[in-house]
Amino acid sequence: MTRHQKRLAVPKSWPVERKTATFTVKAGAGPHGEAGVPLVVLLRDVLGYVDSKKEARYALNNDSILVNGDAISDEQRPIGMFDILAFPERGEFFRVFPDEGGRLTLTPIDEDAADGRLGKVMNKSVVPGGEVQLTLHDGTNVRVDADTDYDTKDSLVIDNESKEIVAHFEYEEGAxxxxxxxxxxxxxxxxxxxxxxxxxxxxxxxxxxxxxxxxxxxxxxxxxxxxxxxxxxxxxxxxxxxx
Known part of the structure; x- marks a missing residue:
């Protein structure tokens, strides 16, 4: 399997120039599926914090980059919509958000806003034991009590440290x-x-x-x-x- 991705074939949401070179980095396995952008692309092409994959690996090995509160070791880890990218040593925090062209961008946020990430409920199912499993837009599964009032198309905020649901926004008129x-x-x-x-x-x-x-x-x-x-x-x- 090839280790590279042709720029002309990347999803439209990827924030990369398509005609400056033939190839870019291919996303590894992880959340967000094919829509996920490799972390190194954001570090290099968007933020300009590294010049190469080698520099990206060095930064990751020093646990200086967090994604949704977790230290990441794979520079090809897919990053997608609503993920929180944090650089604690620099005091910089970003949320991945689509711009008006549909391309994913890094939006600066305050440190307090980086404590949790938003997830859209895409599926709801009952699992053995009677609990309800919610599947979010990035593939994350969250289990809740059967009597909890969460529905598909609602949004949840997941705390990055505890991984618990800390806020719920219903999909309804007026939302x-x-x-x-x-x-x-x-x-x-x-x-x-x-x-x-x-x-x-x-x-x-x-x-x-x-x-x-x-x-x-x-x-x-x-x-x-x-x-x-x-x-x-x-x-x-x-x-x-x-x-």
Missing amino acids: LVTAVAGQHAGRIGVIDEIDVTLGSGANSVVVADGDDAYETVEEYVVVIDENFTDDSDDADEAGDSDE
């Missing part, structure tokens, strides 16, 4: 959401209307964005909290070396 895909990706607004489509067609939502509004398919929106509206400007992209 604050962001579009994470489609032509409205990156736009934040409030659900004005949920249109349930009969049959196999996708449900749609109308989202009020200030004086404007847009309609998108239900799967493209994620419920968020007001902290997402206070983030600073996105980090600049830089660098295009591959090794």
Whole structure:
């Protein structure tokens, strides 16, 4: 199996230039599936903190980079939507967030906001023992009591240290959401209307964005909290070396 990924073939969400070189780093096994961006790409191409995979490995070996509160040892570990990337020694913290073009960006956040990460509930099932298992958008499984009122399309905040649920945001009219895909990706607004489509067609939502509004398919929106509206400007992209 090849160790490289052709730049022209990477997902549209990857924050890489496609015509500066033929190859980029291939994502390893891990969360977010094919949409996950290798950690080294963010460190090198977006932040410019390293110039090569060797430098990235050195930084990781010193436990100076945390993803969702955990020290990471694999520079190809996939990073995806809503992950928290922390550099404690530098006092820098970022949330992975889609911009208006649908590409993943690193949004600077305060240290307090880096304590937990957001997850959209994609599936809900009963497991042996009577507990309910929730599967989040990045593939993470969380078990909760059977009588807990969590539903698919809701959002949860998972504490990075305890891995416990610390906040719950229901998917409903009036909820604050962001579009994470489609032509409205990156736009934040409030659900004005949920249109349930009969049959196999996708449900749609109308989202009020200030004086404007847009309609998108239900799967493209994620419920968020007001902290997402206070983030600073996105980090600049830089660098295009591959090794």
